Amino acid sequence: QKEVEQNSGPLSVPEGAIASLNCTYSDRGSQSFFWYRQYSGKSPELIMFIYSNGDKEDGRFTAQLNKASQYVSLLIRDSQPSDSATYLCAVATQGGGKDRASKIIFGSGTRLSIRP
Amino acid sequence: DTEVTQTPKHLVMGMTNKKSLKCEQHMGHRAMYWYKQKAKKPPELMFVYSYEKLSINESVPSRFSPECPNSSLLNLHLHALQPEDSALYLCASSQEAPDKFLYGYTFGSGTRLTVV
Numbered sequence: 001q002k003e004v005e006q007n008s009g010p011l012s013v014p015e016g017a018i019a020s021l022n023c024t025y026s027d028r029g030s031q032s033f034f035w036y037r038q039y040s041g042k043s044p045e046l047i048m049f050i051y052s053n054g055d056k057e058d059g060r061f062t063a064q065l066n067k068a069s070q071y072v073s074l075l076i077r078d079s080q081p082s083d084s085a086t087y088l089c090a091v092a093t094q095g096g097g098k099d100r101a102s103k104i105i106f107g108s109g110t111r112l113s114i115r116p
Numbered sequence: 117d118t119e120v121t122q123t124p125k126h127l128v129m130g131m132t133n134k135k136s137l138k139c140e141q142h143m144g145h146r147a148m149y150w151y152k153q154k155a156k157k158p159p160e161l162m163f164v165y166s167y168e169k170l171s172i173n174e175s176v177p178s179r180f181s182p183e184c185p186n187s188s189l190l191n192l193h194l195h196a197l198q199p200e201d202s203a204l205y206l207c208a209s210s211q212e213a214p215d216k217f218l219y220g221y222t223f224g225s226g227t228r229l230t231v232v
Contacts, residue, residue: 032220034220036220042225042226043204043206043223043224043225043226044159044206044223045223046220046221046222046223049219049220088158088159090220092220103149103161103164103172104161104220104221105161106158106159106160107158108157108158109158
């Protein structure tokens with residue numbers, strides 16, 4: 001079973017609509033959750049992080065976390081063509097190093113396309 | 117300075133060459149990471165350094181050799197690579213102690229490596 005799962009898409013959304021991206025994770029001990037945006041040929045860019053159940057809003061972005069269901073989502077309101085990218089869900093898990101260093105595990109990403 | 121700087125941006129090397137990738141950050145972050153990303157795949161963790169000590173090695177082949185000379189610098193030494201090692205190599209850093217993960221990583225722009 002994959003540790004972090006996302007629908008690969010592509011997800012096509014009309015400009016101005018709400019884009020909804022979903023992610024599930026397997027490690028119940030995970031405490032921190034992230035959404036990264038990655039444009040083609042570029043490195044990932046952190047856009048949201050969340051670690052408490054419920055919603056967290058930042059501008060047009062809302063992250064939602066439900067630890068009981070092991071589910072994380074990202075809503076993008078008023079979608080713009082510049083939002084077209086791959087969105088990576090990432091989960092921090094306890095690592096296996098002797099100092100218990102954490103590591104972030106990425107899902108395979110959802111490709112989002114905003115059509116004019 | 118809020119950046120992670122990676123050099124070179126592009127690298128082409130033969131299978132018998134020895135080369136090094138360099139990563140630098142001046143944000144006072146105490147954890148640094150190497151990730152490998154193949155096309156249309158998520159980043160895969162290779163190494164974690166915590167307080168300048170190797171904390172996690174994700175069973176990476178010995179032809180990849182990491183080094184952390186000081187708290188601001190992380191190197192990845194490459195030797196006898198194979199064409200399948202061609203990928204985008206990403207460096208990242210995080211501000212927290214590695215046993216607490218709240219704010220995610222800052223990624224560098226990556227080194228695109230081609231092995232011929």
